[in-house]
Amino acid sequence: MAHEPEVTTSTEGRDLATYDLVIRRAHVFDGHKALAGPHDVAINGGEIAAVSAEPLRGRKEVDAAEGWVMPGxxxxxxxxxxxxxxxxxxxxxxxxxxxxxxxxxxxxxxxxxxxxxxxxxxxxxxxxxxxxxxxxxxxxxxxxxxxxxxxxxxxxxxxxxxxxxxxxxxxxxxxxxxxxxxxxxxxxxxxxxxxxxxxxxxxxxxxxxxxxxxxxxxxxxxxxxxxxxxxxxxxxxxxxxxxxxxxxxxxxxxxxxxxxxxxxxxxxxxxxxxxxxxxxxxxxxxxxxxxxxxxxxxxxxxxxxxxxxxxxxxxxxxxxxxxxxxxxxxxxxxxxxxxxxxxxxxxxxxxxxxxxxxxxxxxxxxCVRPDLGTVAPGKRADLIVLTADPTQDISNLRALGMTILNGEIVVDKR
Incomplete structure (x- = not known):
């Protein structure tokens, strides 16, 4: 059975939460399937902290402009x-x-x-x-x-x-x-x-x-x-x-x-x-x-x-x-x-x-690395941001905007 990621759908209890990095308004392929609608993906340290259909706040924010976020x-x-x-x-x-x-x-x-x-x-x-x-x-x-x-x-x-x-x-x-x-x-x-x-x-x-x-x-x-x-x-x-x-x-x-x-x-x-x-x-x-x-x-x-x-x-x-x-x-x-x-x-x-x-x-x-390969809370923040949809055209993997490794932006082509 495909892993169902824990997706935050409400800001209840999070009104004052501020994450290290938030990727805003992105379509998400979570490693198993595409999630419905745009989401915010929040990172604290080297881990994914939240995947939310509601807006999140970050000390640093990246507007994905409804591009795509997926695991590295x-x-x-x-x-x-x-x-x-x-x-x-x-x-x-x-x-x-x-x-x-x-x-x-x-x-x-x-x-x-x-x-x-x-x-x-x-x-x-x-x-x-x-x-x-x-x-x-x-x-x-x-x-x-x-x-x-x-x-x-x-x-x-x-x-x-x-x-x-x-x-x-x-x-x-x-x-x-x-x-x-x-x-x-x-x-x-x-x-x-x-x-x-x-x-x-x-x-x-x-x-x-x-x-x-x-x-x-x-x-x-x-x-x-x-x-x-x-x-x-x-x-x-x-x-x-x-x-x-x-x-x-x-x-x-x-x-x-x-x-x-x-x-x-x-x-x-x-x-x-x-x-x-x-x-x-x-x-x-x-x-x-x-x-x-x-x-x-x-x-x-x-x-x-x-x-x-x-x-x-x-x-x-x-x-x-x-x-x-x-x-x-x-x-x-x-x-x-x-x-x-x-x-x-x-x-x-x-x-x-x-x-x-x-x-x-x-x-x-x-690779026996359950901490990798999935966009979900608790997983390592190894992510890529794409400007086009790879679930419809695999060649859109070449439309790379950003590479994030262990929570740090290491490549930024935006």
């Missing part, structure tokens, strides 16, 4: 460090000093207030997360898995980082045994990652299974892969759950998706991309296990023609969808890619509201 966008799947340029300690230092701050700011400039890194060097991305949280680095709220975990010579170790051994050892975690899998998950949990990402790429290593060859236009290599062994997969998921962490699994084929779900995964990164979903029982299994499906159309749409149809099939069935662009350095623009992902979801057959839910409350659920 959440991108649940991206790779922040430059996988093409970081190849030793010096190049990593240069990236962190010269490139990182500007790329973080791009997200805010496009209305993205939370990002989730799912395969960056563990030490670097956690240090970046700490700097943002401490306020010494400006950027969106950052969540991170640390390195992605794969089998020996799996993706992305032997693919993206096949010619970059320095980065391979830091961006990926290759395991050769169940014990190594458990130890690595415990190590990441000890470092306080926000979630665990496992990679099960390609075809089953069993008789009769078709080979899977990894190809990506951004890289010159093609690598034949097999899936992560099932006992490794189960061990990673079980250990993550023992540590209270959500575990999602990178898949591309129906068989791999089923295997991940049956092993206990909480969500699928990419889902099914290289073939059409023909097994309806797989969709039923997603619903039964309450799986979140993150389609990453931005990276797969141009090269995998079945991806759009698969997204529509699972969305129409009621499977939970989370927005994740799979943004990585070298293509497109950070932040803008997130907006394109929302548009591609609609092009695939989702409604604008379904796409907005995937980018807000659905993404917050995927």
């Amino acid at each position: 966008l959440i991108d649940t799947h991206l790779h922040f460090y430059d996988v093409l340029a970081v190849s030793d300690q010096e190049s990593m230092r240069r990236f962190e000093e010269d490139e990182l701050p500007g790329r973080l700011d791009l997200f805010l400039q496009h209305g993205v207030t939370t990002i989730k890194s799912v395969g960056d060097p563990t030490g670097g991305i956690l240090e970046t997360r700490a700097k943002i949280a401490a306020g010494t680095l400006r950027g969106p709220r950052l969540l991170a898995t640390g390195c992605g975990i794969t089998g020996r010579d799996g993706h992305p170790a032997a693919t993206v980082f096949g010619g970059n051994p320095w980065a391979r050892a830091r961006f990926t975690g290759e395991v050769d045994s169940v014990r190594q899998m458990r130890d690595l998950v415990h190590h990441l949990a000890d470092r306080k990652v926000d979630a665990i990402k496992l990679l099960s790429e390609g075809a089953c290593a069993c008789a009769g299974s078709p080979p899977y060859v990894w190809r990506n236009a951004a890289f010159p290599v093609a690598v034949e892969l097999v899936r992560l062994p099932l006992d490794f997969l189960r061990a990673g998921i079980e250990t993550g759950h023992e540590r209270g962490l959500r575990v999602t699994v990178h898949t591309t084929q129906q068989a791999a998706a089923r295997e991940a779900i049956e092993a206990g995964a909480d969500g699928l990164e990419h889902g099914v991309t290289v073939e059409p979903i023909t097994d309806h029982s797989l969709v039923e299994l997603m619903l039964e296990r309450d799986i979140t499906y993150t389609p990453t159309l931005w990276i797969h749409d141009a090269t995998h023609p079945d991806t759009r149809g698969n997204v529509k099939k699972v969305a129409d069935a009621g499977v939970r969808i989370a927005l994740g662009s799979d943004t990585f350095s070298g293509r497109g623009l950070f932040g803008a890619n997130t907006l394109e992902e929302a548009e591609l979801m609609v092009a695939a057959g989702m409604t604008p509201v379904q796409s907005l839910v995937a980018a807000t409350s659905g993404a917050a659920r995927q």
Whole structure:
């Protein structure tokens, strides 16, 4: 059932109330649906204090002029460090000093207030997360898995980082045994990652299974892969759950998706991309296990023609969808890619509201952050103000007037 926000409809008891910031006369998409009529949204500190159909008073007031207020966008799947340029300690230092701050700011400039890194060097991305949280680095709220975990010579170790051994050892975690899998998950949990990402790429290593060859236009290599062994997969998921962490699994084929779900995964990164979903029982299994499906159309749409149809099939069935662009350095623009992902979801057959839910409350659920993704009292004041209606035209996400992060106006384009 969709969350019903607590909306103040009377000024009783509030006649003298003055909030830190009030956004006045805005249409509101609350993360689940559009509220009827214009509202005032009040903020105290870093939290939403009230959503009222009646006027509210603020020490600072912003007239939305009957534009739209909605939760800041959440991108649940991206790779922040430059996988093409970081190849030793010096190049990593240069990236962190010269490139990182500007790329973080791009997200805010496009209305993205939370990002989730799912395969960056563990030490670097956690240090970046700490700097943002401490306020010494400006950027969106950052969540991170640390390195992605794969089998020996799996993706992305032997693919993206096949010619970059320095980065391979830091961006990926290759395991050769169940014990190594458990130890690595415990190590990441000890470092306080926000979630665990496992990679099960390609075809089953069993008789009769078709080979899977990894190809990506951004890289010159093609690598034949097999899936992560099932006992490794189960061990990673079980250990993550023992540590209270959500575990999602990178898949591309129906068989791999089923295997991940049956092993206990909480969500699928990419889902099914290289073939059409023909097994309806797989969709039923997603619903039964309450799986979140993150389609990453931005990276797969141009090269995998079945991806759009698969997204529509699972969305129409009621499977939970989370927005994740799979943004990585070298293509497109950070932040803008997130907006394109929302548009591609609609092009695939989702409604604008379904796409907005995937980018807000659905993404917050995927990240286990119930304080995010909803416009309601008590939630974090991560908001965007738009000058046009995104519930009718998803491209109106580009009509950004203001980005508010933790109650502070960080971008003002009015």
